[in-house]
Amino acid sequence: xxxxxxxxxxxxxxxxxxxxxxxxxxxxxxxxxxxxxxxxxxxxxxxxxxxxxxxxxxxxxxxxxxxxxxxxxxxxxxxxxxxxxxxxxxxxxxxxxxxxxxxxxxxxxxxxxxxxxxxxxxxxxxxxxxxxxxxxxxxxxxxxxxxxxxxxxxxxxxxxxxxxxxxxxxxxxxxxxxxxxxxxxxxxxxxxxxxxxxxxxxxxxxxxxxxxxxxxxxxxxxxxxxxxxxxxxxxxxxxxxxxxxxxxxxxxxxxxxxxxxxxxxxxxxxxxxxxxxxxxxxxxxxxxxxxxxxxxxxxxxxxxxxxxxxxxxxxxxxxxxxxxxxxxxxxxxxxxxxxxxxxxxxxxxxxxxxxxxxxxxxxxxxxxxxxxxxxxxxxxxxxxxxxxxxxxxxxxxxxxxxxxxxxxxxxxxxxxxxxxxxxxxxxxxxxxxxxxxxx
Numbered sequence: 001x002x003x004x005x006x007x008x009x010x011x012x013x014x015x016x017x018x019x020x021x022x023x024x025x026x027x028x029x030x031x032x033x034x035x036x037x038x039x040x041x042x043x044x045x046x047x048x049x050x051x052x053x054x055x056x057x058x059x060x061x062x063x064x065x066x067x068x069x070x071x072x073x074x075x076x077x078x079x080x081x082x083x084x085x086x087x088x089x090x091x092x093x094x095x096x097x098x099x100x101x102x103x104x105x106x107x108x109x110x111x112x113x114x115x116x117x118x119x120x121x122x123x124x125x126x127x128x129x130x131x132x133x134x135x136x137x138x139x140x141x142x143x144x145x146x147x148x149x150x151x152x153x154x155x156x157x158x159x160x161x162x163x164x165x166x167x168x169x170x171x172x173x174x175x176x177x178x179x180x181x182x183x184x185x186x187x188x189x190x191x192x193x194x195x196x197x198x199x200x201x202x203x204x205x206x207x208x209x210x211x212x213x214x215x216x217x218x219x220x221x222x223x224x225x226x227x228x229x230x231x232x233x234x235x236x237x238x239x240x241x242x243x244x245x246x247x248x249x250x251x252x253x254x255x256x257x258x259x260x261x262x263x264x265x266x267x268x269x270x271x272x273x274x275x276x277x278x279x280x281x282x283x284x285x286x287x288x289x290x291x292x293x294x295x296x297x298x299x300x301x302x303x304x305x306x307x308x309x310x311x312x313x314x315x316x317x318x319x320x321x322x323x324x325x326x327x328x329x330x331x332x333x334x335x336x337x338x339x340x341x342x343x344x345x346x347x348x349x350x351x352x353x354x355x356x357x358x359x360x361x362x363x364x365x366x367x368x369x370x371x372x373x374x375x376x377x378x379x380x381x382x383x384x385x386x387x388x389x390x391x392x393x394x395x396x397x398x399x400x401x402x403x404x405x406x407x408x409x410x411x412x413x414x415x416x417x418x419x420x421x422x423x424x425x426x427x428x429x430x431x432x433x434x435x436x437x438x439x
Contacts, residue, residue, distance in 0.1 A: 054176070058177055140163055169189070186436065191431070231266075239276055244430065245279055284299055284309055296339050324386075325350060341364065
């Protein structure tokens with residue numbers, strides 16, 4: 001009996017002591033969470049509004065609008081802060097969005113919306129950027145799972161509106177044309193490229209299509225013999241939602257015949273009519289030789305085969321419209337054993353042969369490229385105009401990428417890439433100009 005009483009006392013001591021510790025831990029977590037919310041609420045994205053004077057050689061009234069705006073963008077590309085326009089980051093992971101939807105079922109919409117927007121990755125990412133004296137990245141990618149898990153058109157619209165508002169950059173530009181305070185003012189706003197990693201030209205990954213979360217949107221299965229009608233509806237809806245590019249099509253296994261060429265022309269015309277751009281990928285990638293996500297490899301392609309894979313890019317170039325070329329982490333005989341995204345030869349060849357194309361890297365953090373390198377050195381080695389990368393979280397920092405871009409800003413090609421990105425955005429309507437009254 002004495003033994004039982006002793007055991008009971010020991011149990012009560014342990015139980016109540018442990019219980020108190022649990023309460024302490026619980027309240028500490030709540031307190032820390034509140035601190036995080038308050039911190040990031042106060043550290044919200046700063047308003048990127050710059051004032052700039054640009055000297056030009058004649059009265060602004062002597063330029064057409066297009067001539068003047070392109071001149072301003074050329075001068076603007078020399079601003080070192082804009083080097084981060086070369087970066088395109090992903091949005092939070094699929095699980096994050098699923099958890100938000102689940103919690104939203106139990107809590108008031110506005111409460112969870114404010115909570116989520118207060119501590120999501122954009123706040124953390126932008127806090128890193130603002131501490132490095134540079135601007136936000138030039139674009140955002142929705143991976144297909146992220147897009148589908150938004151579950152409703154309103155969620156997508158709200159989120160894209162939020163991204164546009166928080167990643168936009170504004171300039172008040174004074175155009176001085178005789179160095180004597182005779183100037184015209186222009187206000188311009190730069191918006192991010194918002195893209196969706198969803199191959200519109202394939203029926204896989206159907207969960208990233210609008211019918212997955214928009215009830216009244218037609219399903220592709222209803223258009224077996226009228227797929228072109230479906231694709232027109234799809235591109236129109238993506239544009240309506242605020243998407244600039246579907247990051248498609250994949251032309252690695254392009255078969256040269258009249259039907260394939262017609263298909264490429266159709267997709268290009270579709271992108272033009274919706275003020276969007278296609279991204280052709282992956283420039284000579286051959287899946288049978290390996291997986292460049294995991295390990296880089298050489299594709300020993302013959303000259304005749306190389307000319308065949310160039311056909312879609314040549315068709316796009318003839319259209320004289322904005323389009324993209326995404327490079328993977330394999331290599332080609334033109335520069336063997338050097339991954340395309342790091343190859344000066346390959347990138348110079350593309351810039352010379354396909355001047356209308358914006359060159360994008362595949363995700364740079366993939367094992368096939370990163371290997372044992374650090375992100376800072378890797379970022380500085382990338383030769384493409386645009387670098388695509390994971391947005392980062394509390395475990396993986398974007399700081400090395402930001403610093404890598406920043407410390408490469410003196411490189412001549414880096415300035416040219418920023419200029420190309422700005423002009424590209426202007427052609428897509430992602431840079432808005434407003435000519436103000438003369439002073």
